[in-house]
Amino acid sequence: MKLTAPSYLILGMLRLGIRSGYGIKKAADVSTKHFWPMSLAKVYPELASLEDAGLIVRSDDPHGARSRHSYEPTEAGEQALLAWLGSLRDAPPHVRDERLLRLFFADALPRDDQLALLRRLRESDEAAAAWIRQEIVPLAGAAEQAGTRFPVAVARLSADIYSFAARWLADFEAELAAETRSTGNDR
């Protein structure tokens, strides 16, 4: 079995004490989603592969009549995670942002629409920053008490980047608006 980023995401979540596939998906949605989204349909087959490879062990942990599997990393699983964390080669980040693509081609728009586009972009970055600070940072902050500090650091970094982008866009917006007023040229 070839281990990929989702494999390590799951190994890492298990190491943090999360037990079920459903739990991993939920945790990922409020923590790693911004830089590594993952669907449930990815989690379950990946758990099965990791078990086949001997990196995790499964035990039954039903809740009443509702079935539940409890997974834990094996010694080999822990080692695989550590090896990946310490490995030197970094795959370059992979971003797909339709909003930036719009901005890139915004010269085709009349000035008013350019300003509206910039405003929407800024607002969505502001909303993302606010959401991370309100929903994610407090959760991760709780874990910080237990000596797990990197999740909260990553959440703060993400929020700060969104805020930085929002400020940048606000400045550009102001510059463009000022130009429009002084020249009266809407192109």
Next chain:
Amino acid sequence: MKLTAPSYLILGMLRLGIRSGYGIKKAADVSTKHFWPMSLAKVYPELASLEDAGLIVRSDDPHGARSRHSYEPTEAGEQALLAWLGSLRDAPPHVRDERLLRLFFADALPRDDQLALLRRLRESDEAAAAWIRQEIVPLAGAAEQAGTRFPVAVARLSADIYSFAARWLADFEAELAAETRSTGNDR
């Protein structure tokens, strides 16, 4: 035909005066790659679809004995691009960054490896910022003279974000290093 982001990327590049499929790929690699990577194997079928939909027209433009197709947006193509640029619904950005995933789980590493990881991350962000400023901004800046200002703005925004992230990581690195020295605790 359902138009997707790659369709508009191609329409937008054609509108900027790029003519061939190969040229579109090359231009995308030095401009939109950071927020919308695209392979040649995507470009050619997409051009064919856009032609079938009547949004672009193809003409032959051989260079000696080497065949070349020259594409141009039709009136309908221009309208489709403008409609997309002005449309209100934004698909949320989609990021996959294995480096941040590593950072998120870095609590599992000994302190020295944590610092090394932070340093690598910072250096790769610094390199990305430098690369954009040296390779992309000058190219886009040339177009700015011709009244095309958004490409250079997006390039500067990207570079500034990378620089901001690098500074943030440097601060965190310093904080962690200071702690280590004062406590002598390598965890």
Next chain:
DNA sequence: GGAAGCATGTAAAGTGTTACATGATTTT
């Protein structure tokens, strides 16, 4: 004359998501 770049396209493979299918438990 060779290497790098220009130029077009297809096929296979990989990766991941949405939708489907099912059912128990907890909260309102």
Next chain:
DNA sequence: AAAATCATGTAACACTTTACATGCTTCC
């Protein structure tokens, strides 16, 4: 009692990339 949440898993589909296949032109 209904709705939300917990929980597991599969099948079909969508999207993209890597590799393959080919050949001309320009630069060194």
